[in-house]
Amino acid sequence: MTEEREYLFDRPNNIKRVLLGLYAACAITLVLDLVVHRHTEHPWEGLLGFYPAYGFIGCVILVVVAKWMRRFIIRPEDYYSQKDLPAHPQPAEEDKQP
């Protein structure tokens, strides 16, 4: 296909709109925190913006730690397939076909 039709997110503006929607939703829930009275059970829960902060910081820590962890556990794609026991009794499908 040489002349492909344009899809929804091929326009940068649409991506921008989605992101703006997300920012707006974040802002609204943050403002609602001030307005709505929440019943709390955990001492930290009552802090203003506890959940937003926990979600944001939690995810950043998650990704940073996962990236750091990857340095130790990453191996080449064929790490296991080089030599894995037990061997397949038959050659793979691709090998059989002429």
Add this chain to the structure above:
Amino acid sequence: MSALPPFLLFYLAAIAVFVTRGRTQQALMVATPIVGAINLWGIPQDASVTITFMGMALEPLRLDALSRLFGWLFHIAALIGVVYALHVKDRVQQVSALLYMGSALGAIFAGDLLTFFLFWEAMAITSVFLVWARRTPEAYSAGVRYLVIQVISGLLLLVGIMLHWRATGSLSFEYIGTGAGYGWLILVALGLKAAFPLLHSWLVDAYPESTPTGTVFLSAFTTKVAIYALARGFPGTELLVYVGATMACFPIFFAVVENDLRRVLAYSLVNQLGFMVVGIGIGTQLAINGAVAHAFTDVIFKGLLFMSMGAVLTMTGRINGSELGGLYKTMPKTTVLCIIGAASISAFPLFSGFVSKSMIMSAALKENYHTVWLALLFASAGVFHHAGIKIPYFAFFAHDSGIRAADPPGNMLLAMTIAACLCIGIGLFPGLLYGALPFDVAYTPYDVTHVLTQLQLLLFSALAFVWLNKRGIYPPELNAVHLDVDWTYRRFIPGLARPLINGIAAANHSVRTAMLGGLERGLELLRSTYSSRGLLSRDVGPSTMVIWVTTLLAVYLFLSFV
């Protein structure tokens, strides 16, 4: 009693499917879970069938609120899975899937531990064919490892059950607890299949190697039977709270860096099981209800996610995040259905995960497990991050991979639609699910606090994803293997054993050489003594003989005088 035991129906259907073909076969496959559900409807509450076998009181069928709910769940999962796999013309998969589902039903309706064990083993043996059915070398060796670990679980269970029987004289499957040694054996056996930390690697190893349709079946049954058994045998075991919290947290780190999207889902399966295990460990009525409800919703939304990724794999032949992207353009229906599954697993309000997960969170707070609650909150944000955003984002959006695959066949879309409707239906009308839970506990998921705080948590997690992506911190999808615990038995232990094996080989060689040398020398001696001039093959005349006989007689005569 007029009703059939639920497992028998599936076993009979497996035989029928084995000998039929074409439309008849498809009709049989679809009819089995529907007839099974009608059959289950007809079995009265608290029904029980008991038999005595070699002096043991067995109860092959027992229905109570807990097992009935899992029964409904398994019939729903069976129907969805069968519809999803309707286009598959592989008899191995069709028959093993039916036998596998029947075994899972047999296990949850087993009233005694021996019957439970038999179905526990049957599940292992029937499900491994769903892995092998992929017919690749990777699937073959993953299947072998899967089977070995499942059988180890079965052996631990059997030994635990035998010790339990000796200690108590009863085989009845009731509360077991960790008061005695056998309790620990049974707990580890169940923990292997429930993917406890460090025991989880079989799941993330084997499930992503199965066929696109096989993984949908696999993800629904084995682990949920283990959760059912934990809820029956070990409610309120405090250790499980911490085990579950660990399970909920550690897989999300692996999920963030993993490239195979079905393996990402396998990690998130372990993470969701963690929530259920926490609920069982807390052990209050609310917590057990939460665990069971979460098992119910998880089977459906995790099934939906596995189905959407199975559709991607079927249509594009690829499943690595690094090779996919931009599929929303030509697979819009799959995209929407996947997002519904993603919203459900992330526990967005109005979706099924929200109404079940919040029960466990509330129970953790009520029982003052504050650290565990924080861990679960972190895990909730992490689930959204890796399953809720990463899966749809890398498959359907992200960079355009140029793949222009169409939406999958109608039966796959139908199965995904059924699952998606259930996800939204349970989210909108949680009363339907709550009414079937084992304990009668009033719980309202939709209050302002819950909805607002959950939305805040999720929206700001999404914000973190956007921010990390924009800053280029988010780890790229790489074509690579990421090591997990299975490395210990695939590389480390074989590596340790190598010197031992080499030592044995060397000793074997030297012993053989020495023996062969000895044999050689013996042969040489015989050869020389029997050669033409050898001691034993010389020509000897009669006179020599006479001399020797005379000598012998002389000696004899002499001895008789002594």
